[in-house]
Amino acid sequence: MHTLSFTLTLEGVVRVHDAVLCLAKFSEVVSLEARKDRLVLTALNSSKSAYASFSLDRNVFFEKYSFSPILTKGQNATDITESRFTCQLYNKALLSVFKGRLGDVRDKDTAVERCECYIQDQPDKTECRLIVKMVCRHGVIKTYKLTYESVEVMHALFNRNAAKNTWRIGAGTLRSFIEYFGANTEQLDISSENGRANFTSYTEKVTNGRDVLKMPLQTSITIDNLDFEDFTVQEQLHIGISVKDFKAIVTHAETLQTSVTALYNFPSRPMQLSYNEHGMQCEFTLMTIGEYRGASETPAPAVVRHASPASAANQPSRQSPAQVTSIQKPTSMPPPTETASRSFTREPQSQRTQRPSPPPPKASLDPESLFLPLDEDEDRVWGERNYDDDEDTLGWNASAKNVSELNDMRKASASSSRLEPYPAWPEDPNSRIAPTQRISDITTLFGD
Amino acid sequence: MRFKASIRNISTFTRLTASLSLLGKDVWLQLNNEQLRFTVVPEQGSQVWAVLAIETIFETYTIQSAAENNTINLRIPLLALNRALRSALNATSASIRLTKKENVPLLSLTIITNNLTSIRPANSITTTNLNPENAPFPEDLSANDSFAEPNAAGFFPHDRETTITQDIPVVVLAPATVASIHEPVCPQPDVHIMLPPLLQLKAISERFTKLALSTSTSATRDRRAADAPASSSRLILSANAHGVLRIGVETPALKIESKWEGLTNPELDPEQVEGGEEGIRVHASTRMKERHGDEAWSVVRVEGRDWGRVLGVGRLGGRVIACFCHEHALILYVYLSNEDTESVLTYYIASYSA
Structure with missing residues (x-):
């Protein structure tokens, strides 16, 4: 039985909201881990290819923070600092409590002043509740009781010391990149050559005939290495991550107006993107893909690469239902050992073998890897492409989606300013316009 | 077969493709020594046959092919073309060329811009916006950062070039294929x-x-208005x-x-x-x-x-x-x-x- 309580300022509430919003891009559950000195929110996606973590510092981030683990027999003082409370909650539930508008001063009357949270874990009361009290102006208090599941939490480990390649750049710059990426691209390839870094978003190619035209845009953005605050990357090393994850991370990083640091070693080993701002340590561990080029001096990893395409294709579909519907069952995923969890941020080399590993469906998988094996025909785990996505459609009208595009358009040329967009009729059957007259009136008017 | 051109008028080109993309998924673009022809013939609905003077869109223009009049016929997906052109709206320069990657012909649009911050489209952030007065942490925190540049977002105003390449997959059409596409014939207009x-x-x-x-x-209420006959x-x-x-x-x-x-x-x-x-x-x-x-x-x-x-x-x-x-x-x-x-x-x- 643990007691955990903390108080957030309005700013903290907004930060938590942004973090939870970002975590929603990875998984539908949020894992919460409380320790003496920090509160950690994490999410691991269903294919275990991406892991996001937000570590909130007790002194900087919180107005008040108290966590007192109950010692059991045999534990000594050092265990207190290592004691933790872990649970999982539905992201949607958290998100609805920490609504985005809370920080909006336009709603002066209902503005939140602070947020008090505590865990209700006493046997004499309803158990497993996270109580969130939003204390608003005029003495209004909104209380939310969220049910959590008390489970062990998995953390992805990343060995910062082993990462040879690193770069650091303003989140705003990265955010500007994603504006150019084609709507349905899946992979992002990052490389560097001749003093310029290259970010390419692409999708595995469609080979048969006319479908060529359905391929999304391939976008390359090349910027000078000097645009980075720090850039130490092996020449011609290509490393690939998911565009979707990149977008989620960069969008969040930009809200903190910070700089993002990337650390990685070589393709097929994890990449970490991190930034630290306002007492919030944000870390993302992502699977990477890519092939070695001739220039690579790094020894090849111990990843077994001869997995058959079929096994790679089967694996995500086999895994995801279990992951989505239920929260990590011990049978499908061994809980991390205490040691693994303790070494959350810095993983000592000696403890490598104690990493939590994904369920090994095939012997050919690297038991240490967070990822699926690299496979030859590159037909892999990122899911179906959706050609019908209309995100790209540019109409001469202003449906909500297109407003920014239109603004762009209008700004780009003054001559277009007189072509004010106006809403076209919606293609939604439920939003037909209300008649201005009753049909019976009309029949009267026309005399029949 | 060669085609390379620098774009003079990005906004016209963008608007043209945007208008065309409403009518059809892809466009037949015929390029030759004299003019550009954009043709959209959808399976259903209205057709567009556009003839543009080269200088309406392009500045320098190089075209070369084995066909008469250096004609090149391409089928281009309009949404992708439009999307690519939109990212060039604030560019310092943009050029387009026909190329090939892994046997897939591409129109490669190269956009050069000098300042990353200026190319950033506005109103693109959808996450929580804080009111400055209410901002959680004082803005001047960033001033304490090790890098001295004033911009809090980590931007460095600079003169270095950023290059954006947008590769649009295309199909090169044979002369025989396009020979069968005819402009509609209408009686004399009244x-x-x-x-x-x-x-x-x-x-x-x-x-x-x-x-x-x-x-x-x-x-028939259950029907979508869009699907109505x-x-x-x-x-x-x-x-x-x-x-x-x-x-x-x-x-x-x-x-x-x-x-x-x-x-x-x-x-x-x-x-x-x-x-x-x-x-x-x-x-x-x-x-x-x-x-x-x-x-x-x-x-x-x-x-x-x-x-x-x-x-x-x-x-x-x-x-x-x-x-x-x-x-x-x-x-x-x-x-x-x-x-x-x-x-x-x-x-x-x-x-x-x-």
Whole structure:
């Protein structure tokens, strides 16, 4: 039985909201881990290819923070600092409590002043509740009781010391990149050559005939290495991550107006993107893909690469239902050992073998890897492409989606300013316009 | 086969592709020594046959092929092309070339921009925005950072170039393939009339279409308005040689009509008409001028949603002449600028029977 309580300022509430919003891009559950000195929110996606973590510092981030683990027999003082409370909650539930508008001063009357949270874990009361009290102006208090599941939490480990390649750049710059990426691209390839870094978003190619035209845009953005605050990357090393994850991370990083640091070693080993701002340590561990080029001096990893395409294709579909519907069952995923969890941020080399590993469906998988094996025909785990996505459609009208595009358009040329967009009729059957007259009136008017 | 050009007028090119993309998924672009032809022939709905002078869009222009007149025919996905061009709207320079990667022909658009911050489209952030007064952590925190530049977002104003390459997959069409695509042939138009501002026309047309759909689909509620049969959203357009244009909708439940008066009926140019002066004298439109009253109207029936998409061409801001072929078709000529008559988009809109 643990007691955990903390108080957030309005700013903290907004930060938590942004973090939870970002975590929603990875998984539908949020894992919460409380320790003496920090509160950690994490999410691991269903294919275990991406892991996001937000570590909130007790002194900087919180107005008040108290966590007192109950010692059991045999534990000594050092265990207190290592004691933790872990649970999982539905992201949607958290998100609805920490609504985005809370920080909006336009709603002066209902503005939140602070947020008090505590865990209700006493046997004499309803158990497993996270109580969130939003204390608003005029003495209004909104209380939310969220049910959590008390489970062990998995953390992805990343060995910062082993990462040879690193770069650091303003989140705003990265955010500007994603504006150019084609709507349905899946992979992002990052490389560097001749003093310029290259970010390419692409999708595995469609080979048969006319479908060529359905391929999304391939976008390359090349910027000078000097645009980075720090850039130490092996020449011609290509490393690939998911565009979707990149977008989620960069969008969040930009809200903190910070700089993002990337650390990685070589393709097929994890990449970490991190930034630290306002007492919030944000870390993302992502699977990477890519092939070695001739220039690579790094020894090849111990990843077994001869997995058959079929096994790679089967694996995500086999895994995801279990992951989505239920929260990590011990049978499908061994809980991390205490040691693994303790070494959350810095993983000592000696403890490598104690990493939590994904369920090994095939012997050919690297038991240490967070990822699926690299496979030859590159037909892999990122899911179906959706050609019908209309995100790209540019109409001469202003449906909500297109407003920014239109603004762009209008700004780009003054001559277009007189072509004010106006809403076209919606293609939604439920939003037909209300008649201005009753049909019976009309029949009267026309005399029949 | 070589094609390379620098783009002079990115916004026109972007708007052109945006308008075309409303009508069809991909465009047949024919490039040669003299002009650019953009043709959209969708399976259903109106066609566009656009002829543009090279300098309307491009500045430097290199083209080379084995075909006569250095002709190259490409099929290009319009959404991808438009998306690519949009990222060039604030570029310092942009160029396009035909290339090949892993055996897939591509149109590669290269955009060069000097300042990353300026190319960033506005209003793109959807996450929580904090009011500055209410900002959680003082803004000056960033000033303490190890890097001295003032911009809190980590931007460094600089002169270094950023290059963005957008690769659009294309299909190179053989001359034999395009030889079978023919521009529609229409009878002599009865009425030529300058359309009123397209924004007005589009607003009213769409309003009418919506009314037509909402009254005719009320019986079958479970249906999406967008899937309603074409017959339920027909607009009746009519014009005469005396400067009047009418647009109306008629359903069992309602009948509405809007009318514009005092529009211009442009005169035919004898040099453009077969038979010169004599040709004009016997031209259908000359005979229409002599008619008055109900007889003077040339009528077409168009599908409302398709018509609305056609009117999307209004964003190009050109002058539009509508040619009515009674009960047969409506042809729109969109002239891109006032002086230059070489660049013209021709829309063919078929008329439904009554």
